[in-house]
Amino acid sequence: VDSKQGCKIDLVFSTQSYNQEEGEKHLGNCSAHVFFKNEKPRPAINITCTRSIEKKKRQEDDYLLYKQLKQLKNPLKAANIPDSHGHIDPSLRPIWDLAFLGSSYVMWEKTTPFLHYNLVRLTSVKQWKTNDTIDFDYTVLLHELPTQEIIPCRIRLVWYPGKPLKVKYQCQELQTLEESSGTVEGSAESTELSNI
Amino acid sequence: MPGREESSGSSSAGRSMQGTPRQGLGPRLPHMGKWTLLFCGCILAAAWGQMNFTGDQVLRILAKDEKQLSFLRDLEILKPQKVDFWRGPARPSLPVDMRIPFAELDDIKGYLESHGLAYTVMIKNVQVLLDAEREAMAKARRLERSASSFSYSSYHTLEEIYSWIDNFVTEHSDIVSKIHIGNSFENRSILILKFSTGGSNRPAIWIDTGIHSREWITHATGIWTARKIVSAYGKDSILTDILNTMDIFIDLVTNPDGFAFTHSMNRLWRKNKSSRPGTSCTGVDLNRNWKSGFGGNGSNSNPCSETYHGPSPQSEPEVAAIVDFITGHGNFKALISIHSYSQMLMYPYGHSMEPVSSQKELYRLAKKAVKALYKVHGINYIFGSISNTLYVASGVTVDWAYDSGIKYAFTFELRDTGRYGFLLPATQIIPTAQETWMAIRTIMQHTLNHPY
Numbered sequence: 109v110d111s112k113q114g115c116k117i118d119l120v121f122s123t124q125s126y127n128q129e130e131g132e133k134h135l136g137n138c139s140a141h142v143f144f145k146n147e148k149p150r151p152a153i154n155i156t157c158t159r160s161i162e163k164k165k166r167q168e169d170d171y172l173l174y175k176q177l178k179q180l181k182n183p184l185k186a187a188n189i190p191d192s193h194g195h196i197d198p199s200l201r202p203i204w205d206l207a208f209l210g211s212s213y214v215m216w217e218k219t220t221p222f223l224h225y226n227l228v229r230l231t232s233v234k235q236w237k238t239n240d241t242i243d244f245d246y247t248v249l250l251h252e253l254p255t256q257e258i259i260p261c262r263i264r265l266v267w268y269p270g271k272p273l274k275v276k277y278q279c280q281e282l283q284t285l286e287e288s289s290g291t292v293e294g295s296a297e298s299t300e301l302s303n304i
Numbered sequence: 305m306p307g308r309e310e311s312s313g314s315s316s317a318g319r320s321m322q323g324t325p326r327q328g329l330g331p332r333l334p335h336m337g338k339w340t341l342l343f344c345g346c347i348l349a350a351a352w353g354q355m356n357f358t359g360d361q362v363l364r365i366l367a368k369d370e371k372q373l374s375f376l377r378d379l380e381i382l383k384p385q386k387v388d389f390w391r392g393p394a395r396p397s398l399p400v401d402m403r404i405p406f407a408e409l410d411d412i413k414g415y416l417e418s419h420g421l422a423y424t425v426m427i428k429n430v431q432v433l434l435d436a437e438r439e440a441m442a443k444a445r446r447l448e449r450s451a452s453s454f455s456y457s458s459y460h461t462l463e464e465i466y467s468w469i470d471n472f473v474t475e476h477s478d479i480v481s482k483i484h485i486g487n488s489f490e491n492r493s494i495l496i497l498k499f500s501t502g503g504s505n506r507p508a509i510w511i512d513t514g515i516h517s518r519e520w521i522t523h524a525t526g527i528w529t530a531r532k533i534v535s536a537y538g539k540d541s542i543l544t545d546i547l548n549t550m551d552i553f554i555d556l557v558t559n560p561d562g563f564a565f566t567h568s569m570n571r572l573w574r575k576n577k578s579s580r581p582g583t584s585c586t587g588v589d590l591n592r593n594w595k596s597g598f599g600g601n602g603s604n605s606n607p608c609s610e611t612y613h614g615p616s617p618q619s620e621p622e623v624a625a626i627v628d629f630i631t632g633h634g635n636f637k638a639l640i641s642i643h644s645y646s647q648m649l650m651y652p653y654g655h656s657m658e659p660v661s662s663q664k665e666l667y668r669l670a671k672k673a674v675k676a677l678y679k680v681h682g683i684n685y686i687f688g689s690i691s692n693t694l695y696v697a698s699g700v701t702v703d704w705a706y707d708s709g710i711k712y713a714f715t716f717e718l719r720d721t722g723r724y725g726f727l728l729p730a731t732q733i734i735p736t737a738q739e740t741w742m743a744i745r746t747i748m749q750h751t752l753n754h755p756y
Contacts, residue, residue, distance in 0.1 A: 190727045190729070191727075193729070194730060226722035228725055228726060229571075251725055254694075254697075255609070255611065257609075
C-alpha cells in the first residue's frame with residue numbers, strides 16, 4: 109500500500125454459479141488488480157477470468173431471461189425481495205438477479221478502501237413497459253460496513269442482451285444528508301472492466 | 305431518524321387476507337337448517353362486528369354459448385349488487401363463479417333453471433369457510449402448545465419465543481430453569497436459561513444471541529442450541545462431561561425491544577430502543593456499550609448512528625442486566641456472544657490491535673473450533689482477533705468479558721457472507737445451528753479441560 113498514490117490490491121479468486129439452485133458449480137478462476145487512487149471510491153479494476161460457460165450458452169441464458177421478463181403480462185410491480193424470512197418467490201428470482209447486477213455497479217462506485225457494501229433487500233420494483241429493452245426502477249437497501257448503516261438507493265436499470273447495461277442511481281446518505289449519484293454503463297459480458 | 309423506518313408488515317404481495325372470500329372448492333360441510341345457520345351467523349357477526357356471509361352460496365355456471373353468457377350478464381343488471389361475481393362472464397367454456405346472498409338464493413336459482421343454465425354449488429355456506437379460515441389463522445398465531453411442536457426451522461416472534469421458553473423449561477425442568485435478570489428500556493423481561501445438573505455456583509459458560517436485533521439467525525440458532533444441549537445430555541459424552549461439571553447460561557433475546565421492532569416496523573433495526581432528550585433518534589448499539597475501551601474508534605457518539613455507544617458504559621439496561629448477573633455470579637469461565645453475518649469466529653480485542661496475553665491459546669482454540677464447524681457442512685469461517693479480522697470496534701462485549709477475567713471470550717458472526725446477509729433464508733437455520741454447535745462445543749470442551 110503506497111498511501112501517497114493510493115491503495116493497490118491484487119486478488120485471485122474462483123467463481124461459482126450465482127444461482128444456488130444449480131448447486132455450487134465451480135465456474136472459473138479470476139485474477140484482478142484493484143487500485144484505489146487516493147482513497148477515493150470507484151476503484152480501477154483490471155480483471156481477467158477463465159470461463160467455463162461458453163459464450164453461446166451465456167447468450168442463450170441472457171436471451172431466456174430477456175424473454176421471461178418480456179412475457180410478463182403487466183409491467184411488474186413488487187416489493188420486499190427477499191421477505192423478512194429470507195424467502196424469494198421463484199418467479200421473482202430473475203428480478204432479484206437483475207437488481208443484484210445493477211446494485212453491484214452502484215456498490216462498486218461507492219466502495220473505498222474503508223467502506224464496502226452488501227445488498228440487503230429490494231424494497232420496490234417497478235417495470236417500465238418498452239418495445240425492446242428491459243427497463244426497471246428499483247429501490248434497494250445497501251448495508252454499509254463498517255458503519256453498519258443501511259443506505260437506501262434508487263436505481264434505474266436498462267438492459268438488452270448483448271448490449272452494455274445502463275445504470276442510473278441516487279443514494280441517500282442519512283448521516284450527512286449527502287447524496288451520491290451517478291451513471292454507469294457496463295457490459296455484463298466483457299472480461300475486462302475498465303475505469304469508466 | 306425520519307425516513308429511515310420502513311414498514312415491513314405485509315411483505316408478500318397478494319396473500320389472502322382475513323374476511324376476503326376465497327375461490328375454490330371448500331371442504332364438505334355438514335347439513336344444517338337454513339334458519340339455524342342464519343341465527344348462529346347473526347350472533348357471530350354481531351359479536352365480531354364483521355360482514356355476514358351466513359348461508360351465502362357460491363355457484364359455478366358453465367355457459368354453453370354466448371346467449372347463455374348474456375343471460376348471466378343480464379343478471380347483474382336485474383339484480384344489481386345482489387350477485388357478486390368471483391369469476392365474471394368472459395366467454396363460453398370458461399366457468400362463471402358467483403356468490404349469491406342467502407336471501408336471493410331461491411330467486412337466482414329459479415332464474416338460472418328457467419334459462420337452462422346448469423350450475424353446481426361450489427360453496428354451500430361461505431361464512432362457515434370464513435370462520436374456519438379465521439380459526440386456522442388464529443391457531444397458527446396462537447402460541448405453540450409444546451416445545452416439541454415448535455418449528456425450529458422457522459423464525460419466530462418475541463411472544464412465540466417467550467412461550468417456547470416456558471414450555472421448554474417445563475418439559476426439561478430437571479436440567480433447565482428460567483431466570484429473569486432485568487428489564488429492557490421498554491420494560492420487557494430479559495430472560496435467560498440456566499442449564500445445570502446440580503452443584504452450587506459451578507464454573508459457568510455464557511452464551512448470548514440477538515444483541516443486534518436484525519440478526520435473526522442468532523436467536524434461531526440459540527433456540528436450537530438450547531434444545532441440542534438437553535437432547536445431547538446423556539448421549540454425547542463431551543457435552544455430558546461439560547454439564548456434569550459446569551453450568552451453561554443462554555440469553556436468547558438479549559435485545560427484546562429491538563427484536564419486537566424488527567417484527568413490527570423495521571426488519572433492519574440493530575440497536576435497542578432507548579430514547580434521550582435532545583434528539584429524535586433512538587437506540588444504542590448494545591455491542592458498543594460495554595466498559596472496555598468505551599467511546600474509542602469503531603463506535604460513534606452520534607445518537608443517530610448505528611454504532612452509537614450510548615451516554616456512558618453500561619448505560620443501557622440490557623447490558624447492565626448482564627453485567628450485574630455475570631459479576632454477581634463471579635464464576636464465569638467462558639463467554640460466547642453470537643452475531644451475524646460474515647462467517648467469522650473472533651476473540652478480543654475489538655478496541656485495539658494489540659494482542660491479548662492469551663492470544664496464542666485463543667488463536668489455536670479458534671482454529672480448532674472453526675475446523676469442527678467446517679466438517680459439518682463445508683462452510684468456511686475465518687478467525688482471529690476482532691480488530692484484525694473484522695474491524696476496530698470499541699466497547700464490545702468480549703473485550704469487557706476478557707478484561708473481567710473471562711479468558712475464553714469469543715464472538716461469532718454466523719452465515720452468510722453477504723448474499724442474503726441479515727435476511728438469511730429460514731431453510732438455513734438448522735444447518736447453521738448444527739455447524740455452530742460443533743464450534744461452541746469445542747470451546748466449551750476446552751474450557752472444561754483447562755480450568756483456571
